[in-house]
Amino acid sequence: MAEKKKVELLEVDSARIMNEIKKAASPPEEVEHWVTIYVMGKPYKVPAGLTIMKALEYAGYRYIRGAGCRAGFCGACATIYRKKGEYRFRTALACQTTVEDGMYLAQIPFVPANKATYDIDKVKPSPNVFLEYYPEIARCISCNTCTKACPQELDVMYYIQAAIRGDVERVAKLSFDCIQCGLCTLRCPAEIQHYHLAQFARRLYGKYYLKKSPFLKERLKELEKGVFEKGFEMIKKMREENPEKVKELYRYLITKGREKEKKTVENTLKFRGGD
Amino acid sequence: MAELKMIRGYPEYMRESIELVEKTREERIRNKEKEIELELSMKEREEVLSKFHPDYAPGGKRELRIGPNKGDIVPNEVADILEAWPALNPDDVDLSDIDYDVDILVIGGGGAGTVASLWANYEGIPAENILLATKLRHGDANSMMAQGGIQAADRPWDSPIIHYMDVLGGGHFANKHELVKALTEDALLIMKWHEELGVMYDKDENGNFIERWGGGTSRMRLHSAKDYTGMEIMRVIRDEARNRGIPVLEFSPAVELITTEDGEIGGAILWNMETKEYYVVRAKATVLATGGWGRLHIRGFPTTNHYGATADGLVMSYRAGARLRDLDSVQYHPTGAAYPEQIVGLLITEKVRTMGATPVNKYGETFVFPLEPRDVEASVFIRECYARNNCVKTPTGMRGIWLDSPMIEELRGEGAIRKNLDAMYRMYKRFGIDMTKDPILVFPTLHYQNGGVEINANAQVIKANGEPYPRFFAGGEVEGGVHGKNRLMGNSLLDYNVFGRRAGISAAKVARNSGKPGKLTLKHVKLFTKEVEKINVPMWRKSPILLPDYRGKRVLARKIDLPVLE
Numbered sequence: 001m002a003e004k005k006k007v008e009l010l011e012v013d014s015a016r017i018m019n020e021i022k023k024a025a026s027p028p029e030e031v032e033h034w035v036t037i038y039v040m041g042k043p044y045k046v047p048a049g050l051t052i053m054k055a056l057e058y059a060g061y062r063y064i065r066g067a068g069c070r071a072g073f074c075g076a077c078a079t080i081y082r083k084k085g086e087y088r089f090r091t092a093l094a095c096q097t098t099v100e101d102g103m104y105l106a107q108i109p110f111v112p113a114n115k116a117t118y119d120i121d122k123v124k125p126s127p128n129v130f131l132e133y134y135p136e137i138a139r140c141i142s143c144n145t146c147t148k149a150c151p152q153e154l155d156v157m158y159y160i161q162a163a164i165r166g167d168v169e170r171v172a173k174l175s176f177d178c179i180q181c182g183l184c185t186l187r188c189p190a191e192i193q194h195y196h197l198a199q200f201a202r203r204l205y206g207k208y209y210l211k212k213s214p215f216l217k218e219r220l221k222e223l224e225k226g227v228f229e230k231g232f233e234m235i236k237k238m239r240e241e242n243p244e245k246v247k248e249l250y251r252y253l254i255t256k257g258r259e260k261e262k263k264t265v266e267n268t269l270k271f272r273g274g275d
Numbered sequence: 276m277a278e279l280k281m282i283r284g285y286p287e288y289m290r291e292s293i294e295l296v297e298k299t300r301e302e303r304i305r306n307k308e309k310e311i312e313l314e315l316s317m318k319e320r321e322e323v324l325s326k327f328h329p330d331y332a333p334g335g336k337r338e339l340r341i342g343p344n345k346g347d348i349v350p351n352e353v354a355d356i357l358e359a360w361p362a363l364n365p366d367d368v369d370l371s372d373i374d375y376d377v378d379i380l381v382i383g384g385g386g387a388g389t390v391a392s393l394w395a396n397y398e399g400i401p402a403e404n405i406l407l408a409t410k411l412r413h414g415d416a417n418s419m420m421a422q423g424g425i426q427a428a429d430r431p432w433d434s435p436i437i438h439y440m441d442v443l444g445g446g447h448f449a450n451k452h453e454l455v456k457a458l459t460e461d462a463l464l465i466m467k468w469h470e471e472l473g474v475m476y477d478k479d480e481n482g483n484f485i486e487r488w489g490g491g492t493s494r495m496r497l498h499s500a501k502d503y504t505g506m507e508i509m510r511v512i513r514d515e516a517r518n519r520g521i522p523v524l525e526f527s528p529a530v531e532l533i534t535t536e537d538g539e540i541g542g543a544i545l546w547n548m549e550t551k552e553y554y555v556v557r558a559k560a561t562v563l564a565t566g567g568w569g570r571l572h573i574r575g576f577p578t579t580n581h582y583g584a585t586a587d588g589l590v591m592s593y594r595a596g597a598r599l600r601d602l603d604s605v606q607y608h609p610t611g612a613a614y615p616e617q618i619v620g621l622l623i624t625e626k627v628r629t630m631g632a633t634p635v636n637k638y639g640e641t642f643v644f645p646l647e648p649r650d651v652e653a654s655v656f657i658r659e660c661y662a663r664n665n666c667v668k669t670p671t672g673m674r675g676i677w678l679d680s681p682m683i684e685e686l687r688g689e690g691a692i693r694k695n696l697d698a699m700y701r702m703y704k705r706f707g708i709d710m711t712k713d714p715i716l717v718f719p720t721l722h723y724q725n726g727g728v729e730i731n732a733n734a735q736v737i738k739a740n741g742e743p744y745p746r747f748f749a750g751g752e753v754e755g756g757v758h759g760k761n762r763l764m765g766n767s768l769l770d771y772n773v774f775g776r777r778a779g780i781s782a783a784k785v786a787r788n789s790g791k792p793g794k795l796t797l798k799h800v801k802l803f804t805k806e807v808e809k810i811n812v813p814m815w816r817k818s819p820i821l822l823p824d825y826r827g828k829r830v831l832a833r834k835i836d837l838p839v840l841e
């Protein structure tokens with residue numbers, strides 16, 4: 001790359017730029033395209049291109065229930081809907097789905113579902129562990145409705161089938177992206193509480209199937225022996241007496257450290273066949 | 276504007292720019308190693324920061340006129356709520372009628388609050404003597420949303436001391452020693468605790484954690500669980516709290532702390548947002564875990580934060596006399612989504628860049644080293660968009676630059692995105708964009724509250740006079756001091772675990788060793804109101820605000836309240 005000046009000294013009005021950003025990020029003043037949605041049966045005209053969540057807000061609703069992360073991670077905004085003239089019953093996350101003309105919407109504020117309680121230190125993964133805590137899984141009729149309902153597009157039915165077989169690892173892995181919205185559970189004719197079972201499976205897997213970290217174990221021993229106390233004392237003193245030196249040390253560690261880390265990791269992990 | 280023709284998720288005119296990005300891709304991949312040449316010197320960094328960082332650009336901050344931090348400079352939006360009229364009128368409340376009389380009140384059902392409840396319970400406080408009160412559902416919190424990972428120095432060639440130095444440098448050397456020491460040492464206890472609880476971290480066949488780079492670290496020490504790290508930890512600890520029967524009160528935020536005649540904290544007033552009734556909670560110890568401030572939309576920026584991130588904890592504790600720190604520095608994440616409109620502001624994890632995607636402008640040109648510190652990276656993006664105009668404008672007027680995600684597949688092989696960035700892939704897919712084939716448009720977004728309520732290593736909150744409150748603790752994003760002026764990636768999940776745990780243990784100690792708090796009062800609210808009277812605050816400005824208001828302007832203009840059905 002040619003020697004290019006990386007920072008041109010641009011004459012700018014920073015405050016004006018900030019105002020422009022603010023304007024760009026606020027909802028546009030003029031709306032070009034509209035759609036009509038039906039919120040629990042009532043029609044509202046809203047701008048096209050909004051999420052269901054933002055559209056309801058535009059229409060004047062202020063969420064108390066039904067909005068959590070607003071980003072597809074928490075499952076608070078589980079929504080069911082039908083489109084005008086369609087027989088199909090659909091599910092969605094209100095924060096992650098664009099409104100369409102003629103949507104009949106209802107948001108599910110709460111899903112009643114029982115969670116089995118257990119002591120993670122005492123329960124042992126066995127082939128029957130899921131049937132013991134969630135016996136209703138035996139009633140699964142393999143209709144695949146849960147899978148169709150899942151807004152994360154997980155293979156919900158398969159993980160229930162794996163649970164019936166007692167395959168902890170498979171349940172854990174297939175269900176990993178579950179945001180616990182409860183839509184599968186609401187739709188299931190066999191009244192299975194998929195997401196609670198899946199949570200149980202993942203904890204069993206994390207605790208009993210994944211090996212404990214040998215590095216961590218060693219480090220904890222060192223910590224217990226107080227190996228780092230002296231170093232911390234030194235830095236504390238240095239910070240009080242010679243702040244400039246601390247900055248130097250930091251710069252040294254961060255540049256040298258990065259290089260060293262690259263080499264160390266390459267060598268050790270190659271040697272151990274990891275990462 | 277006529278009907279936009281959409282092609283695979285993008286309007287036709289944006290496709291023109293995407294073509295330019297595709298044209299330069301091969302050459303950029305060949306020169307990937309050379310990107311480091313674009314890294315700015317210290318002086319150049321200062322130059323872009325001073326002109327383009329929202330924290331430095333004039334007009335965004337002001338001096339606090341009342342309260343323990345009078346004279347400190349904070350963002351306007353924060354000053355607005357700290358100097359506002361208390362939303363609750365103390366005369367409406369009967370403090371002698373106690374609804375919940377508990378050992379420990381935990382305010383905030385995110386990560387820190389859940390961890391605190393669990394550790395108080397481990398320390399012998401029976402579940403039924405704990406109350407976890409939260410604003411939304413248990414787990415509707417920033418903690419659920421973290422993607423990247425959590426830091427801990429467990430590898431033999433790493434150490435808590437090196438971790439400490441990274442935190443310190445990242446925080447511009449303003450961090451409190453005892454807190455950083457606690458953070459980096461306890462990190463190891465936390466990882467062990469998580470192993471025992473069954474958190475599904477990414478591990479190798481020997482059981483060691485797979486660890487990655489995070490911005491501003493000198494070691495690879497970012498532990499993750501795919502790109503759902505925060506969700507995985509949060510749902511496990513929530514499950515454990517449910518197993519242990521910790522009582523949780525949802526949709527019942529705290530709206531004011533209760534003080535005592537002898538200057539202590541003795542609980543809080545909760546407000547049921549659905550029935551609008553209030554509850555008086557008396558507690559031997561109170562833990563504040565209300566998280567951050569993203570939904571204040573500082574400087575009008577979009578945010579990555581959850582719906583309830585409105586800094587209520589700062590407001591309540593400030594009125595009760597707590598000292599705040601480092602609130603002048605706001606963390607903007609360089610890569611928030613800028614398109615499509617539906618997801619503007621949502622986080623595009625740093626991992627997209629660490630895995631090889633380069634930021635490029637409208638013409639497909641590289642203009643920045645992809646792994647500058649967050650504040651520098653964000654400033655350079657803003658410069659490219661607003662001073663040089665080398666940006667892409669979206670149909671709604673947002674400006675952004677491209678993050679060339681298809682590079683990841685080319686550099687790391689097909690399938691790398693689905694394997695490591697499934698949450699990201701899924702989010703774009705929902706709006707018709709395939710990030711394995713097309714770049715994604717990004718712009719900085721409001722991300723994190725670096726400072727907060729000052730605490731000590733026992734997680735005790737510090738009063739204005741520098742003394743700790745014996746019965747009042749805080750953990751997580753609401754507290755300040757540990758990250759100094761700037762938090763590094765992976766240290767706030769750690770923060771909520773470390774100080775949530777310490778707060779829980781300290782609170783349990785108090786609950787075991789002391790009786791009920793002294794006579795309850797809301798005198799501090801009245802005193803604070805007197806201060807507000809002096810500074811000319813509009814009557815409508817009340818706090819805590821609890822939730823942002825996104826209702827359409829047209830509706831609000833026609834909204835009337837009839838004195839029935841109130």
Ligand SMILES: Cc1cc2nc3c(=O)[nH]c(=O)nc-3n(C[C@H](O)[C@H](O)[C@H](O)COP(=O)(O)OP(=O)(O)OC[C@H]3O[C@@H](n4cnc5c(N)ncnc54)[C@H](O)[C@@H]3O)c2cc1C
Nearest residue numbers: 383385386387416417418423529566583751752765767768
């Ligand atoms: C999108 C995103 C990605 C992130 N990625 C990472 C990452 O990769 N690594 C990392 O280390 N950190 C990351 N962070 C930061 C980290 O997730 C948070 O800082 C941390 O989880 C905060 O935990 P907390 O418990 O303090 O707050 P939260 O988890 O936000 O919990 C606070 C809780 O208190 C509730 N509450 C608020 N006000 C009240 C009130 N008045 N009364 C009662 N309850 C109230 C809230 O609703 C919420 O449930 C990320 C943050 C976001 C938003």
Ligand code: SF4
Nearest residue numbers: 150178179181182184
């Ligand atoms: S598995 Fe069930 S609870 Fe989980 S995301 Fe899918 S539908 Fe929601």
Ligand code: SF4
Nearest residue numbers: 140141143144146188
């Ligand atoms: S919906 Fe219920 S019955 Fe049908 S496949 Fe899923 S778990 Fe089985």
Ligand code: FES
Nearest residue numbers: 068069070075095
């Ligand atoms: S609000 Fe959390 S998934 Fe929609």
